[in-house]
Amino acid sequence: xxLFRTKSIEQSIADSGEKGRTLKxxxxxxxxxxxxxxxxxxxxxxxxxxxAAAFNAGPAVTISFVLAAITCALAIMCYAEFATAxxxxxxxxVFTYAxxxxxxxxxxxxxxxxxxxxxxxxxxxxxxxxxxxLFAVLNVxxxxxxxxxxxxxxxxxLIIVAIFTLILVLGTKLSARVNNVFTIIKIVIVLFxxxxxxxxxxxxxYTPFVPASEPPVAVEGGWxxxxxxxxxxxxNPAVYGFTGIISGAALVFFxxxxxxxxxxxxxxxxxxxxxxxRGIFGGLALVTVLYILVTVAITGMVSYRDLxxxxxxxxxxxxxxxxxxxxxxxxSVGSLIGLTTVIMVLLMGLARVVFxxxxxxxxxxxxxxxxxxxxxxARTQVLCGVVVALLAGFTEVDLLAEMINIxxxxxxxxxxxxxxxxxxxxxxxxxxxxxxxxxVIPILSAVLCTYLMFNLATITWVFFGxxxxxxxxxxxxxxxxxxxxxxxxxxxxxxxxxxVTS
Numbered sequence: 001x002x003l004f005r006t007k008s009i010e011q012s013i014a015d016s017g018e019k020g021r022t023l024k025x026x027x028x029x030x031x032x033x034x035x036x037x038x039x040x041x042x043x044x045x046x047x048x049x050x051x052a053a054a055f056n057a058g059p060a061v062t063i064s065f066v067l068a069a070i071t072c073a074l075a076i077m078c079y080a081e082f083a084t085a086x087x088x089x090x091x092x093x094v095f096t097y098a099x100x101x102x103x104x105x106x107x108x109x110x111x112x113x114x115x116x117x118x119x120x121x122x123x124x125x126x127x128x129x130x131x132x133x134l135f136a137v138l139n140v141x142x143x144x145x146x147x148x149x150x151x152x153x154x155x156x157x158l159i160i161v162a163i164f165t166l167i168l169v170l171g172t173k174l175s176a177r178v179n180n181v182f183t184i185i186k187i188v189i190v191l192f193x194x195x196x197x198x199x200x201x202x203x204x205x206y207t208p209f210v211p212a213s214e215p216p217v218a219v220e221g222g223w224x225x226x227x228x229x230x231x232x233x234x235x236n237p238a239v240y241g242f243t244g245i246i247s248g249a250a251l252v253f254f255x256x257x258x259x260x261x262x263x264x265x266x267x268x269x270x271x272x273x274x275x276x277x278r279g280i281f282g283g284l285a286l287v288t289v290l291y292i293l294v295t296v297a298i299t300g301m302v303s304y305r306d307l308x309x310x311x312x313x314x315x316x317x318x319x320x321x322x323x324x325x326x327x328x329x330x331x332s333v334g335s336l337i338g339l340t341t342v343i344m345v346l347l348m349g350l351a352r353v354v355f356x357x358x359x360x361x362x363x364x365x366x367x368x369x370x371x372x373x374x375x376x377x378a379r380t381q382v383l384c385g386v387v388v389a390l391l392a393g394f395t396e397v398d399l400l401a402e403m404i405n406i407x408x409x410x411x412x413x414x415x416x417x418x419x420x421x422x423x424x425x426x427x428x429x430x431x432x433x434x435x436x437x438x439x440v441i442p443i444l445s446a447v448l449c450t451y452l453m454f455n456l457a458t459i460t461w462v463f464f465g466x467x468x469x470x471x472x473x474x475x476x477x478x479x480x481x482x483x484x485x486x487x488x489x490x491x492x493x494x495x496x497x498x499x500v501t502s
Contacts, residue, residue: 004101005485007360009086009426012098016088016267021359021368023089023267023352024375031176032269032279033286036262038183038341039349040255040287041190048252049295050314054307057248058211058240059299062292064248065255069288071452072256074445075412076284077435078419079263080277085422085431087272090356091264091349092411092418097360099421100414106479108414109357110471114464115407116261116350117384120343121157121391122401127339128156128392134332157392164344165385168351171374175344182341189334190290193315193327197297200322205303213241224459231458250455253405255291256284260411261349264356273432347388351381361487362479402460403467409453410464416446 016022027035053061082095090097093109132144145154167175216239226237227247238244262280269275294315298307302321307313319327355377358367367380391397419435419442435441480486 003103003480006099006101007097007485009098009429012086012088012094015359018359021370022375023370023377025268025270027176027265027269027275029275029278029282031180032262032265032275033282034180034183035176035265035345036280036283037187037286038179039261039345040283041183041186041290041338048255049291050298050307050317052248052251053295053299053304054310054313056239056251057244058208058304059206060210060245061248061252061299062295063245064252065288065291065295067245067249068253068256068452069284069291071249071253071445071448073284074441075416075449076260076280078416078442078445079260080280080433081419081431081435082415082422083263083266083276084273084433085429087266087269087276088356089264089267089352091260091266091353092415093353093356095418095422096414099418099425102362102483102485103475104414106357106362106475107468107471108411109353109362110467110474111407111410112260112353113350114467115404115411116346116353117388117391118397118400118407119404120161120346120350120388121397122404123339123342123346124157124161124388124392125154125397127160127336127343128154130332130335130339131156134329134336137329137332151394154393158389160340160343161347161385161389161392164347165381168344168348168381169374169376169378171376175348179341179344182337186334186337186341187290189330189337190294193331193334194290194293194297196324196327197301197318200324201297201300203300205300210245211240211304213238213243215239224462225457227455228458228461229454232454246451246455250405250452253409253452256287260408261345264349264352267352277433347381347385350384350388351377354384355380361482361484362475400463402456403463406453406456406460406464409449412449413446413453416442416449
């Protein structure tokens, strides 16, 4: 059994034209750029930055964001080179299949499902909470959860996931238009909040910019919440200082998830060789500027110590501490709109990864069927929506939020290494975008992403290990024997499409 059999780039491209399993190319550079902004400007800009400033880095959280943005940019360069060379759905999964073989491709695809499934469910859960907060600002008492036959139901996520699943089933271009409108609105709100915040800045709050390292006030969960690197080295946990900046970068990396999701839409992009790099990098640049401006404003408005005194610090907390309670309403609306578009893009990305894996036979082939009229994987989109809704509506899925980061970072590491392998195996390829400086950037990207992974909580690694074991079990029980490469390796590796009768 060949666990490391690879699928040729030519075959991946040929499979994207298989009748009944084809996606329509309808997205432009603008659509991709807004998609990246839509998925990144969400919960992170309204809460994660404040939390990282309060509990990790202090005013130096700006450096944390810069480090996270640089790490993301290096990895995204590798994604862009791959995506222009293999412009099909599946992102890191497809790239790994072409370079490192089927088993690793399955694991990366499995990790992408982890990232997108958890992100979609967690963000949908937050959306329901923010909706209740908005009602509270309007003096309307609407709880975020209800009790049905003794079962706690978070009703908000069920509604929002259902709405966007329907929109995505109706067509990718329609969902892109809806996404564009919501994203422009939330960018305007974010800019408004930034401008207002700058009027409340007190320069003394930036001192010290990098607070001295100190032990945490309390370490809830003991070893479980300790950074994995500290756990392995036996170092005492600490906040602020250099360690705090790095831990903050690992935490706020959550704010940059989604640019890999843009790559999953490669098969639905018009002129992907030019559109993909422009859309990805344009979105990343805009998001980075917005995040830095927000963190400069929030850490200048109030002391990081005051933020840390709050149970759950957010952008709204900063405005409340300076007496601008009126801003809470604006921020609540911005948060709600911000999370709305994130949910839609994550649902789309999740369905595209499952679609790509099922088209290769590693998951049931029925999941790769597309509708004749709209060329969308309708049944897969509905299935993904149902699973996300159940997780968000009936579980405490937000406790597993860091699983999103480790799933993303593991894919980033693999794609960065995969670029080096692709160049060695296929020197004949001439993608329209090529990562500059030879091997330096892919290697640096892999090292930085690995370092950030090791700064995530130890319990996150435990859950990640369990997820990987489940993935291995599914692959050896189903994927290995149902793989199209396993059934017809000679034909597929030669670039001949499989004769599908189902």
